[in-house]
Amino acid sequence: MSAPSLAARGSLAQQTTELLQELIRNAAVNDGTPDSGHEYLQVRTLQRFFAGSGLEGVTVEPHPGRASLIVRIEGTDPTAPSLALVGHTDVVPVEPAGWSRDPFAGDIVDGxxxxxxxxxxxNLTAAYAVVTRAIATGSAGRFRPRGDLIFAAVADEENGSRFGVGWLTENRLDLIDADYVLTESGGAPAGSRPSIGVMVGEKGGAGRLLRVTGAPGHGSAPWGSRNAAVIAAEAVTRLARHRGPTVITPQWRAYAQALDLDADTRAALTDPDRFYDGLPHLGGLDGFAHASTHTTISPTIVRAGEKANVIPGAATVQLDIRILPGVTREDVEGLIREALGDLMEQIEIEGDWFGESTASPIDTPLFDALGSAVRRAYPSAELLPMLGVGGTDGRFYRRRGIPAYGFGVLSERWDYGTFRRLFHGNDERIDLDSIALTVNALDHAVRAFHADTGAAARVGARAEAAV
Ligand SMILES: [Zn+2]
Structure with a gap:
């Protein structure tokens, strides 16, 4: 290559910023169709980034264009635990009219x-790549990890990971398997201490389809008709208004404790009977608070009718359902029936897909390493274990009993409400301070984790010598 490689210059933060700009510009938009995504562009960018580092990497491409890249640094001790940094490279589509700037230009304005x-x-995928390269080349201090360090840049997370971690788990587990995993997302400060959010688990999913049966007729005479579109609309409204049971999970209780709230609001938000009284006091966090304490049902795709003058006899409503820990298939069905009431006479529930909620323990050496990394930026900070309300690739690992955390460190200008609003929203952006905080924390955490077993062994030896 003629141009000097990106990684040859700049601090970890600078490298991450420049790599992030390139990854944004590749516009790897996953719209849910197999031929979208184009993650091979991200793989090319990352291969260029790793050029000259001595790291080769393996590429898989289960469907044309849907490529993932996996890079491995072998540890010095084959018995030491391995760590995988798993970053997806696809992004969700944009509605350009809602953006103040070109969503794929990667502009930097006022930091x-x-x-x-x-x-x-x-941002995290870029930071993982930068940390991995820096460790391989010794550019940020010589260091050989005791266990393997794996960097996986994976496709298709935004549509269920069929061409990414899902495929790799089934077909090439050898490439991405690890004893511990870091992935999205985390790092938003909560409260004044502050507490820094770490996703230790996530809700499960149980999408369903409602099939509505009415009777076709002429659009010119609606009175007395059984219009499936009207029944579907009523079903959507009832689902949106329904209040299922409020469950105060340990994670939500801890989160409410960490926020700077007055005592009464906090008491309401941790009491299933008074929860909705507290909700209006939460500002931009209300949606997260609600989703953290409820099995939620979002009607997302509604279809009915084919001709303007024909009353539709059939309609379908797709439901995005996210379940709390412990919720069963039967609970999901019961919740839908309860919300729809007598409408159920004209509606059938289809589908039985069910993915349980997952959570990782926090008494692990990796969680400790994350804590020490965060305290370099926020000396009095505590980690706040959170239950994610969406899905990430972490679930593929947690289901196999492997601890997976969503980790990052954001600057003080962030709170979780803002973070969630920009997630999949208009004007998605990040400040350069947060990029620097995150990549430096990751670099520290990886080194602390991979040195830890050695340190523990040394402490043990010393204790023995003292006896
Ligand atoms: Zn994501």
Whole structure:
């Protein structure tokens, strides 16, 4: 290559910023169709980034264009635990009219980098690549990890990971398997201490389809008709208004404790009977608070009718359902029936897909390493274990009993409400301070984790010598 490689210059933060800009500009938009995504562009960019580092990497491409890249640094001790940094490279589509800037230009304005993927999660994927390269080349201090360090840049997270971690788990587990995993997302400060959010688990999913049966007729005479579109609309309204049971999970209780709230609001938000009284006091956090304490049902795709003058006899409503820990298939069905009431006479529930909620323990050496990394930026900070309300690739690992955390460190200008609003939203962006905080924390955490077993062994030896 003629141009000097990106990684040859600049601090970890600078490298991450420049790599993030390139990844945003590749516009790897996953619209849910197999031929979208184009993650091979991200793989090319990352291969260029790793050029000259001595790291080769393996590329898989289960469908044309849907490529993932996996890079491995072998540890010095084959018995030491391995760590995988798993970053997806696809992004969700944009509605350009809602953006103040070109979502795929990667502009930096007043210390803020704009673009689709800036927080979900090209920022982390770029930081993982930079940390991996720096460790391989010794550019940020010589260090050989005791266990293997794996960097996986994976496709298709935004549509269920069929061409990414899902495929790799089934077909090439050898490439991405590890004893511990870091992935999206985390790092938003909560409260004044502050507490720094770490995703230790996530809700499960149980999408369903409602099939509505009415009776076709002429559009000119609606009175007395059984219009499936009207029944579907009523079903959507009832689902949206329904209040299912409020469950105060341990994670939500801890989160409410960490926020700077008055005592009464906090008491309401941790009491299933008074929860909705507290909700209006939460500002931009209300949606997260609600989703953290409820099995939620979002009607997302509604279809009815084919001709303007024909009353539709059939309609369908797709439901995005996210379940709390412990919720069963039967609970999901019961919740839908309860919300729809007598409408159920004209509606059938289809589908039985069910993915349980997952959570990782926090008494692990990796969680400790994350804590020490965060305290370099925020000396009095505590980690706040959170339950994610969406899905990430972490679930593929947690289901196999492997601890997976969503980790990052954001600057003080962030709160979780803002973070969630920009996730998949308009004007997605990140400040350069947060990029620097995150990549430096990751670099520290990886080194602390991979040195830890050695340190523990040394402490043990010393204790023995003292006896
Ligand atoms: Zn994501």
């Amino acid at each position: 803020v980098l704009w673009g689709r993927g800036a927080i979900d999660m090209l």
